[in-house]
Amino acid sequence: VLKKQIAVLAGDGIGPEVCREAIKVLEAIGERFGHAFTFNHQLMGACAIEASGTPLPEHTLEACLEADAILMGAIGDPKYDNDPTAKVRPEQGLLRLRKSLGLFANIRPVTAYQVLLQHSPLKNDRIEGADMLFFRELTGGIYFGEKGRNADGSAYDHCTYSREEISRIAHLAFQSAEGRRHKLTLVDKANVLETSRLWREVVKEIAPAYPSVVVEYLFVDNAAMQLILNPRQFDVILTENMFGDILSDEASVIAGSLGLLPSASVGVHTALFEPIHGSYPQAAGKGIANPIATILSAAMLLEHFALKQEAELVREAVQHALDNKILTPELNSKAPYTTEQVGSFIACYV
Amino acid sequence: VLKKQIAVLAGDGIGPEVCREAIKVLEAIGERFGHAFTFNHQLMGACAIEASGTPLPEHTLEACLEADAILMGAIGDPKYDNDPTAKVRPEQGLLRLRKSLGLFANIRPVTAYQVLLQHSPLKNDRIEGADMLFFRELTGGIYFGEKGRNADGSAYDHCTYSREEISRIAHLAFQSAEGRRHKLTLVDKANVLETSRLWREVVKEIAPAYPSVVVEYLFVDNAAMQLILNPRQFDVILTENMFGDILSDEASVIAGSLGLLPSASVGVHTALFEPIHGSYPQAAGKGIANPIATILSAAMLLEHFALKQEAELVREAVQHALDNKILTPELNSKAPYTTEQVGSFIACYV
Numbered sequence: 273v274l275k276k277q278i279a280v281l282a283g284d285g286i287g288p289e290v291c292r293e294a295i296k297v298l299e300a301i302g303e304r305f306g307h308a309f310t311f312n313h314q315l316m317g318a319c320a321i322e323a324s325g326t327p328l329p330e331h332t333l334e335a336c337l338e339a340d341a342i343l344m345g346a347i348g349d350p351k352y353d354n355d356p357t358a359k360v361r362p363e364q365g366l367l368r369l370r371k372s373l374g375l376f377a378n379i380r381p382v383t384a385y386q387v388l389l390q391h392s393p394l395k396n397d398r399i400e401g402a403d404m405l406f407f408r409e410l411t412g413g414i415y416f417g418e419k420g421r422n423a424d425g426s427a428y429d430h431c432t433y434s435r436e437e438i439s440r441i442a443h444l445a446f447q448s449a450e451g452r453r454h455k456l457t458l459v460d461k462a463n464v465l466e467t468s469r470l471w472r473e474v475v476k477e478i479a480p481a482y483p484s485v486v487v488e489y490l491f492v493d494n495a496a497m498q499l500i501l502n503p504r505q506f507d508v509i510l511t512e513n514m515f516g517d518i519l520s521d522e523a524s525v526i527a528g529s530l531g532l533l534p535s536a537s538v539g540v541h542t543a544l545f546e547p548i549h550g551s552y553p554q555a556a557g558k559g560i561a562n563p564i565a566t567i568l569s570a571a572m573l574l575e576h577f578a579l580k581q582e583a584e585l586v587r588e589a590v591q592h593a594l595d596n597k598i599l600t601p602e603l604n605s606k607a608p609y610t611t612e613q614v615g616s617f618i619a620c621y622v
Numbered sequence: 623v624l625k626k627q628i629a630v631l632a633g634d635g636i637g638p639e640v641c642r643e644a645i646k647v648l649e650a651i652g653e654r655f656g657h658a659f660t661f662n663h664q665l666m667g668a669c670a671i672e673a674s675g676t677p678l679p680e681h682t683l684e685a686c687l688e689a690d691a692i693l694m695g696a697i698g699d700p701k702y703d704n705d706p707t708a709k710v711r712p713e714q715g716l717l718r719l720r721k722s723l724g725l726f727a728n729i730r731p732v733t734a735y736q737v738l739l740q741h742s743p744l745k746n747d748r749i750e751g752a753d754m755l756f757f758r759e760l761t762g763g764i765y766f767g768e769k770g771r772n773a774d775g776s777a778y779d780h781c782t783y784s785r786e787e788i789s790r791i792a793h794l795a796f797q798s799a800e801g802r803r804h805k806l807t808l809v810d811k812a813n814v815l816e817t818s819r820l821w822r823e824v825v826k827e828i829a830p831a832y833p834s835v836v837v838e839y840l841f842v843d844n845a846a847m848q849l850i851l852n853p854r855q856f857d858v859i860l861t862e863n864m865f866g867d868i869l870s871d872e873a874s875v876i877a878g879s880l881g882l883l884p885s886a887s888v889g890v891h892t893a894l895f896e897p898i899h900g901s902y903p904q905a906a907g908k909g910i911a912n913p914i915a916t917i918l919s920a921a922m923l924l925e926h927f928a929l930k931q932e933a934e935l936v937r938e939a940v941q942h943a944l945d946n947k948i949l950t951p952e953l954n955s956k957a958p959y960t961t962e963q964v965g966s967f968i969a970c971y972v
């Protein structure tokens with residue numbers, strides 16, 4: 273019997289309800305294949321602030337460090353969004369968690385699902401067949417540099433990257449490209465930024481070790497255009513933290529399936545799996561949240577445990593739900609299913 | 623007789639040919655209204671590097687400082703793009719020009735032209751009616767902060783903003799919103815960056831002076847999504863240098879009319895007007911470049927001279943060309959007109 277402990281950070285808004293369905297699917301997989309998954313629920317985000325005054329309690333961090341993997345829902349509450357200068361904010365918990373666990377690579381597949389093309393804001397001939405994988409650096413750059421105010425009232429944020437921070441994620445991206453369509457696009461602003469020039473240098477040094485991978489370089493402004501103009505051109509996209517935040521969100525909406533996209537954050541300690549969507553507090557408790565992104569995140573988690581067949585089965589079950597339109601209202605307005613119904617349908621299939 | 627001197631930086635690639643047509647239109651306006659426009663051609667960009675080893679010769683800068691306005695084509699050559707670590711690059715000239723002239727506000731209208739909807743990558747019901755105006759800060763932030771390498775081989779770029787740098791462009795944006803649909807969206811990353819928090823503070827302080835303008839705040843990752851999901855929601859968008867670079871390029875392709883979009887950069891000294899597209903060296907000399915973005919930049923230049931009627935006439939003439947499909951191949955593949963023909967058609971109409 274394979275035993276794995278999964279820390280669950282359900283978080284805020286729709287987080288708990290989408291996590292519930294993903295856990296249901298993981299439990300079904302456990303039963304079917306004879307694995308013993310245990311789930312350790314912990315607070316993070318706005319709910320943790322309410323409960324203990326801090327978005328990432330020590331206890332939560334310890335549970336994450338001890339776990340074999342982390343399943344996250346979503347965090348955030350508009351109460352804090354409207355005041356980003358507030359001393360205590362849910363995002364701080366997420367950023368500290370990333371840093372403490374050394375989660376330097378955020379990996380996001382963006383796929384244009386055939387049945388969802390009609391929901392894409394892009395014309396279908398543009399988006400059809402698009403299938404890309406983002407590697408966003410997650411623990412460096414301007415997010416984690418020195419920041420503050422000067423005596424004259426001005427503000428500053430410092431962006432720094434070391435060769436090591438770049439090369440470790442670059443290797444992951446190259447390895448992934450080897451198993452895909454053998455193309456890697458580095459997105460930077462090397463015509464302006466020194467950190468971007470270092471990214472290019474390091475990637476150029478590493479490239480010869482992966483002779484089957486074709487490397488392309490794109491300035492970030494051009495990348496923002498190319499993602500819309502011709503998304504099919506991309507296979508693996510590698511970029512730094514801030515650019516990755518912007519571009520991976522941009523890419524996720526062109527596929528018309530924000531509620532379907534999972535992500536993995538991997539690095540030094542326990543890996544974390546979460547849907548890319550937010551906590552949508554307006555939808556919380558209504559049974560309308562799409563659990564598929566979280567369920568597909570659970571599939572990535574299974575793959576991380578080297579449970580390939582199990583992960584594949586979850587993906588098949590999701591495809592089955594898509595094919596049969598067992599979908600929440602945003603993708604099936606005529607005959608919508610609830611969050612719970614979509615989760616149960618997928619769990620039954622596995 | 624109104625006398626105005628216009629410095630022309632035709633630049634590289636298709637720059638010279640699109641400038642030629644814009645000048646033709648300005649000369650036609652001059653004749654019709656009795657204004658004396660003189661044009662002072664100067665080198666900047668790759669052509670200036672070839673000629674003198676530097677992308678912005680002193681002589682060019684002086685001519686710009688003396689002129690009443692600057693008309694620019696485009697700069698850049700793939701020779702330099704492929705090596706962003708080269709010591710001398712065309713972009714340095716542009717960045718130095720912006721800084722030397724104090725061009726702190728880059729103003730970019732993005733309009734979804736009815737006749738071009740079919741060329742938009744977005745579904746027409748999404749993009750139809752979209753009409754937004756970007757105010758991108760252009761002489762501050764991470765573009766112009768300290769940058770370099772540390773002893774350990776790491777690289778850094780510093781982002782700084784002062785209250786004054788923010789408030790001067792914010793006032794321009796608010797004033798512009800007052801004359802439009804009374805909505806201003808500040809795009810930032812205030813949940814992570816200290817400079818973004820300062821942007822919010824300053825904009826919040828200024829807002830009460832413009833009581834008719836509704837202010838919204840959007841995180842940059844969300845903005846990258848909203849531009850595609852619902853571009854009609856935007857009126858005036860205000861943002862810092864790096865975010866503006868990415869988002870205004872993203873916005874420009876959703877309208878399906880990259881070759882039609884003008885921009886103005888205004889500030890302390892002489893204002894500069896240029897199309898938003900690049901130098902497209904592949905198209906140079908073939909007569910296929912669309913001159914309309916540069917011609918509409920000339921219209922913004924006329925408006926800057928307070929020549930409202932003249933600017934309006936140029937815009938009407940452009941609309942006339944659009945209505946009659948007097949357009950270059952990318953917008954009229956069946957019966958295309960040349961760069962020169964499009965320019966002459968518009969010049970004849972004014």
Ligand SMILES: CC(C)[C@H](C(=O)O)[C@@H](O)C(=O)O
Nearest residue numbers: 363364366367517813814843
């Ligand atoms: C909440 C925020 C700090 C975070 C980020 O910018 O990294 C989010 O946008 C994300 O992409 O996970």
Ligand SMILES: CC(C)[C@H](C(=O)O)[C@@H](O)C(=O)O
Nearest residue numbers: 463464493713714716717867
């Ligand atoms: C050429 C480059 C330095 C420039 C910028 O990033 O500002 C360009 O992309 C622009 O938007 O005008």
